[in-house]
Amino acid sequence: MKDVIDLIGRIFIAFIFLYEAYDSIKYFKQTKEMMTDYGLTWRQDLLLLGAITFLIIGGILVLIGYRTTLGAGMLLAYYIPVTMIVHSFWNDPEDIRRMESIMFMKNLAVIGGLMIVMVNDSGRYSIKRLFATTRVPSARRG
Numbered sequence: 001m002k003d004v005i006d007l008i009g010r011i012f013i014a015f016i017f018l019y020e021a022y023d024s025i026k027y028f029k030q031t032k033e034m035m036t037d038y039g040l041t042w043r044q045d046l047l048l049l050g051a052i053t054f055l056i057i058g059g060i061l062v063l064i065g066y067r068t069t070l071g072a073g074m075l076l077a078y079y080i081p082v083t084m085i086v087h088s089f090w091n092d093p094e095d096i097r098r099m100e101s102i103m104f105m106k107n108l109a110v111i112g113g114l115m116i117v118m119v120n121d122s123g124r125y126s127i128k129r130l131f132a133t134t135r136v137p138s139a140r141r142g
Helices: 002-026 028-037 044-064 068-086 094-120 127-133
Strands: none
Touching: 002 028, 002 044, 002 068, 002 094, 028 044, 044 068, 068 094
16 A cells, blocks of 8 residues: 555656646746746746756656656755745745745645655656566577
């Protein structure tokens, strides 16, 4: 049962980031405008394309259970700074502070989930396990 729950958890966590990558690609121009609103003006195309790359590669690695520590690390490298910049509720006006603090805490929970993925590895249902247990038939000599 633990392995099934581990797989479902990895699917849910990966979906968050893969959807965010899709959204950033689909709304590329609007995402750049939002970056400007938050003061991220230095090489926006590079930053955004790098973020999308980290989201896709990290999300896929976590999803399939191959090199999950690397994948979760890539997602953390993206998500921690984004959380601190976008949901800095301590800097926000009173009327949006409550919602931003809730979003900040939600992101902390996702960060915690990624850390759990990092230390628990991929579990039984993963590509890594499939590679480790697959036997290649040896060639018979005649």
